Amino acid sequence: MKGITRHSGKAVLMLTDNINTDQIIPSREMKSVSKVGLADGLFANLRYLDASTGGRTPDPQFVLNKPTAKGASILIAKSNFGCGSSREHAVWALHEYGFRIIIATSYGSIFFDNCINNGILPIVLDQGTIARLTDAVNADTELVVDLQHCHLSAEHLKIKFNLNEDKRQMLLEGSNAIDLTLKHKQAIDQFLVHDKTARPWVYDLSAANSNNPTTKLHHPTCQESQS
Amino acid sequence: MTATTLFDKLLQSHQIKQFDDGSSLVLIDRVMLHERTGALALANLVADKRSIVEPAAVFCTIDHIADTSPGRPMQTRMPGGEVFIEAMRKQTTDLGLTLFDIDDPRQGIVHVIAPELGIAQPGITLVCPDSHTCTLGGLGALAWGIGSTDCEHALATKTLRVKALKQLRINLSGTQPPWLTAKDIILHLIATHSASRAVGHVIEFCGPVIESMEIEQRLTLCNMGVEMGAFTALIAPDQKTVDYVLGRPYAPANNTNEATQHWLGLATDDGAKFDSEIDMDVSALAPAVTWGTSPEHAVGIDEAIPAPIKANGDSDPTRLAALAYMDVAAGQKLTDLAIDTAYIGSCTNARLSDLRRAALILKNNKVASGVKAICVPGSTQVKTQAEAEGLDQVFMEAGFEWNESGCAMCFYAGGDSFGDQERVISSTNRNFEGRQGPGSKTHLASPETVALSAINGTISDLRLHFSNVG
Incomplete structure (x- = not known):
C-alpha cells in the first residue's frame, strides 16, 4: 500500500447524511472474488440511469458525472458516511476511482477502519467547519491535505484535523497492519498460554461434536467436517 | 475495586x-x-x-x-x-x-x-x-x-x-x-x-x-x-x-x-x-414501521410521517429525498399504504420464535389478493424445526411461499428481486434505496406486523389484531 503524506486535488460534494455502503457499491456490482475492477460500479445506482439492468448510461444530474468533477480525489459528505454493510468493496471502489481523502462529520465504524487499511484518509470535521469548507470551495478549487501536520487548506482557509497517531503513521508509511501486529507475536503467544488455562472451555473445540449427549442440534447424526 | x-x-x-x-x-x-x-x-x-x-x-x-x-x-x-x-x-x-x-x-x-x-x-x-x-x-x-x-x-x-x-x-x-x-x-x-x-x-x-x-x-x-x-x-x-x-x-x-x-x-x-x-419506557410504545430510506426513518404505526424539517427549522434534504423515493408524504399515515409484497426473513427476524409468532397471526387467514408473500427461514435447522411443528403448513395455507434458508431478498444481488419499485413490508434490517431490488420501497417492521399486513394488503396496526382476538 502506498503511503499518503501530502495530497492535493479537487473535491466533490455529496452533502447528505447516512450515505451507506450499499449506495457506494451495490451488492450486484461485486462480481468477482477480487479487490479490483470495482470502480465501474462505484455509486452505480446514482451514477447510471439504467444501473438496475446493468446499463451504464450516465445520469447527468449526478455529481460525479458533471464535467467539473472530472479527476476529483476528495469527497466531502456529512454524517455517518459509509454506514451499513461491512463490504470493503466500498473502499476499494472509491480508491480505484481515484478518491484518496474523505471528509465527513462521522463515519460507519467498519468503513473507517477499512479506509485506513487501504490508504484512504477519512478526515473528521465538525458540521460548522465542513460548512465553511464547502462555502469556500468551488469546482476548480484545489484542496491541499497535509497528513504530516494534520491540516488541510483551500483558498484562504486553513483547517486542522485530528487523527489517531497510530492510524496516521499507518497511512503515512503505507504499512501493513498484520506485520505491525506480528511484532507483538511473543506477547500474543504468552497470552494464549495463560488463557488456555484461564478459559479452557474456549479451546475445547475437539469436544465440540455431535456426540455431545445433550445436543440441541435437530440433526444429531450429521457428520462433523472439522479438521 | x-x-x-x-x-x-x-x-x-x-x-x-x-x-x-x-x-x-x-x-x-x-x-x-x-x-x-x-x-x-x-x-x-x-x-x-x-x-x-x-x-x-x-x-x-x-x-x-x-x-x-x-x-x-x-x-x-x-x-x-x-x-x-x-x-x-x-x-x-x-x-x-x-x-x-x-x-x-x-x-x-x-x-x-x-x-x-x-x-x-x-x-x-x-x-x-x-x-x-x-x-x-x-x-x-x-x-x-x-x-x-x-x-x-x-x-x-x-x-x-x-x-x-x-x-x-x-x-x-x-x-x-x-x-x-x-x-x-x-x-x-x-x-x-x-x-x-x-x-x-x-x-x-x-x-x-x-x-x-x-x-x-x-x-x-x-x-x-x-x-x-x-x-x-x-x-x-x-x-x-x-x-x-x-x-x-x-x-x-x-x-x-x-x-x-x-x-x-x-x-x-x-x-x-x-x-x-438512554432510558426508555416501553409500556406505551406502538408497533414501529419505517417510512423512509434509513432505519432512523421510523414511526409508531399510529403516527403520521414527520415533516422533513431539522431541529433548527431548516428543511432536511436527506428526508426530502427519502419521502420522494418512497412515494409518501409528510403527514400521511403508514396504515394508508397498500403493499405489493410481504417478506419474513433475515438475521434480524427469521428465527424459530419469529416464525412461531408470525404463524399465530397467519393461522386460518389468507394473504390479501395481489400481495406476494415470502418466508425464508433463517437457517436450515429453523426450517426443519418449523416444519416439525407444522408452521410451514400455516404459512403455505395462508399463501406464503415457504423457502430454503439464506439471506435471500434481504438485499438485492442481481438475482432474485421484488418487482420494479414494489412496496415491501419486511422483517429485515435495512430500508436503503434499492436494497431489496431496483426501486424497491422497503418498510421495516416486526414479523408479526409483516404477517398482519400481508393478510390485510395494507400496512397494519398489530394492536387491532390483538384486541380482535382478545
Whole structure:
C-alpha cells in the first residue's frame, strides 16, 4: 500500500447524511472474488440511469458525472458516511476511482477502519467547519491535505484535523497492519498460554461434536467436517 | 475495586496489550465467514502467503447468495455469483476449515447459526466480515463486524486492534405489551436518537425489559445496534443465556461449571460508569414501521410521517429525498399504504420464535389478493424445526411461499428481486434505496406486523389484531 503524506486535488460534494455502503457499491456490482475492477460500479445506482439492468448510461444530474468533477480525489459528505454493510468493496471502489481523502462529520465504524487499511484518509470535521469548507470551495478549487501536520487548506482557509497517531503513521508509511501486529507475536503467544488455562472451555473445540449427549442440534447424526 | 462494565470485562479478559492511544490488541476466539466477503478474506490470506493460527476456531457457511427456492440446487441465482460459492468451497477444503455448505443441515444465515450451533458463546470474542455480527452480543459475546482486510488480520494473528470506545447504556423499563417486539423497540430507539447516535460506542442494553426478554429477541435487539452506528451491542449473560447455550454442538462440553461461573460474572457492576445513558419506557410504545430510506426513518404505526424539517427549522434534504423515493408524504399515515409484497426473513427476524409468532397471526387467514408473500427461514435447522411443528403448513395455507434458508431478498444481488419499485413490508434490517431490488420501497417492521399486513394488503396496526382476538 502506498503511503499518503501530502495530497492535493479537487473535491466533490455529496452533502447528505447516512450515505451507506450499499449506495457506494451495490451488492450486484461485486462480481468477482477480487479487490479490483470495482470502480465501474462505484455509486452505480446514482451514477447510471439504467444501473438496475446493468446499463451504464450516465445520469447527468449526478455529481460525479458533471464535467467539473472530472479527476476529483476528495469527497466531502456529512454524517455517518459509509454506514451499513461491512463490504470493503466500498473502499476499494472509491480508491480505484481515484478518491484518496474523505471528509465527513462521522463515519460507519467498519468503513473507517477499512479506509485506513487501504490508504484512504477519512478526515473528521465538525458540521460548522465542513460548512465553511464547502462555502469556500468551488469546482476548480484545489484542496491541499497535509497528513504530516494534520491540516488541510483551500483558498484562504486553513483547517486542522485530528487523527489517531497510530492510524496516521499507518497511512503515512503505507504499512501493513498484520506485520505491525506480528511484532507483538511473543506477547500474543504468552497470552494464549495463560488463557488456555484461564478459559479452557474456549479451546475445547475437539469436544465440540455431535456426540455431545445433550445436543440441541435437530440433526444429531450429521457428520462433523472439522479438521 | 473499581466497578467495571460488561464491556470492560470482555475487553480485559482478551486484552493482550494496551497502546498509548487507548486502543487494545485483543484476542479473537472465533471467526465466522460467509461466501460474499469471507471467500475474499481467505483468497487474500493465501495470496499474502499467511496461515491461519487456529483453523478449528473458524466456521464458514454459504448464506448471502445461496439459492433459497424450494428444493434448491447447490448454487446461486445471482448471475455470476457461483464464483463466490466455488471459491468458498475450494478454500475451505484447501485450508481445512469447517464449512456448512448449502446442503448441510447446519447451513443458515451466519448470525442465526452462530448461536444455534453454540459457536457464539457468552464471554468470547467473535468477528465476521459482516456488519450484523453485533447480533451475537445478545448472548454476551463481544462480537463485531469487520472488513475483509481486518478479517485476514484476525485469521493470521488471532488478534485485532480495537480502538478506544465509548460506552452507552440503554435502560429499557416498563412493561412490554404483547404486540411489542424487540424489533419495534430498536426501531423506536434509532428513530428517536438517530442512525449515528452510537457511532464510536458499544451499547449495553439492560433493565427489566431485557431481564424478561427471551434470547432470540435479545439477538434481534442487538442485531440492529449497527443501524444506530454502534461498534457493537451487548446484553449481560444470565441464567436464560446459560440454558440457551449449553448443550449446543459447539458449546463447551467440559468445564461447564467453570464456564457458567465465568459467564454469570460478566454482568456490569453496580456503580460502573458509562459515557452516556438512554432510558426508555416501553409500556406505551406502538408497533414501529419505517417510512423512509434509513432505519432512523421510523414511526409508531399510529403516527403520521414527520415533516422533513431539522431541529433548527431548516428543511432536511436527506428526508426530502427519502419521502420522494418512497412515494409518501409528510403527514400521511403508514396504515394508508397498500403493499405489493410481504417478506419474513433475515438475521434480524427469521428465527424459530419469529416464525412461531408470525404463524399465530397467519393461522386460518389468507394473504390479501395481489400481495406476494415470502418466508425464508433463517437457517436450515429453523426450517426443519418449523416444519416439525407444522408452521410451514400455516404459512403455505395462508399463501406464503415457504423457502430454503439464506439471506435471500434481504438485499438485492442481481438475482432474485421484488418487482420494479414494489412496496415491501419486511422483517429485515435495512430500508436503503434499492436494497431489496431496483426501486424497491422497503418498510421495516416486526414479523408479526409483516404477517398482519400481508393478510390485510395494507400496512397494519398489530394492536387491532390483538384486541380482535382478545
